[in-house]
Amino acid sequence: MSKWIEVVELNKIPVLGSRLIKTRDQSIAVFRGSNDQVFAIRDACPHKGGPLSQGIMHGTTVTCPLHNWKIDLTSGNALAPDEGCSNVFAVKVEDGKVFLQLPLTPHPPLPQGERGRKKKIYFSPSPLEGEGLG
Numbered sequence: 199m200s201k202w203i204e205v206v207e208l209n210k211i212p213v214l215g216s217r218l219i220k221t222r223d224q225s226i227a228v229f230r231g232s233n234d235q236v237f238a239i240r241d242a243c244p245h246k247g248g249p250l251s252q253g254i255m256h257g258t259t260v261t262c263p264l265h266n267w268k269i270d271l272t273s274g275n276a277l278a279p280d281e282g283c284s285n286v287f288a289v290k291v292e293d294g295k296v297f298l299q300l301p302l303t304p305h306p307p308l309p310q311g312e313r314g315r316k317k318k319i320y321f322s323p324s325p326l327e328g329e330g331l332g
Contacts, residue, residue: 202290202297208234209294216260218251219298226287227251228296229260229271237271238289238298244269244282 211217211230218241219226225241227250237258241251248264259268259277268277274286288299 199302200288200299201302202299204295205298206296207294208236208291208296211236211296214255216251216255221300225251226298227260228289228298229255231255231258234291236289236291236296238287239269239271239274240285240287242284243267244274244276244284245280250284 205219206217206228208230211228213230213232213234216227216229219228219238227239227241229237229239231237235258239250239260241249243250243253243262243264245262245265245267248262248267250260250262250269252263253260253269254263255271258271260271261268267280267282269275269284270277272286274284276282290297290299
């Protein structure tokens with residue numbers, strides 16, 4: 199089971215750049231291509247966990263800033279001769295807003311004082327850094 203969640207306005211992602219979306223479980227890099235295509239991938243290179251959100255995007259690939267591995271943003275696969283894969287996420291743009299399809303995963307019960315609080319999604323860097331969505 200999954201849910202579409204609005205994470206950022208398209209115009210807040212620089213062309214050939216990214217925004218980092220942080221959930222309770224992981225960080226997701228959302229990239230914007232030169233023709234406004236949008237891709238979402240786990241923000242960890244399959245090689246040594248480098249931050250893909252800080253890499254250079256070219257076409258539909260991103261180059262990891264640590265060791266120059268090239269990762270296909272559509273499949274998450276490392277390009278040859280390297281081998282490995284990062285998770286990719288379904289993404290869509292509607293009315294200038296970017297939505298991620300995230301799996302609904304069960305979490306352990308919250309401590310008594312935190313029950314009833316909404317799960318937040320944080321994104322950065324952006325003018326809205328630190329504001330939660332969701």
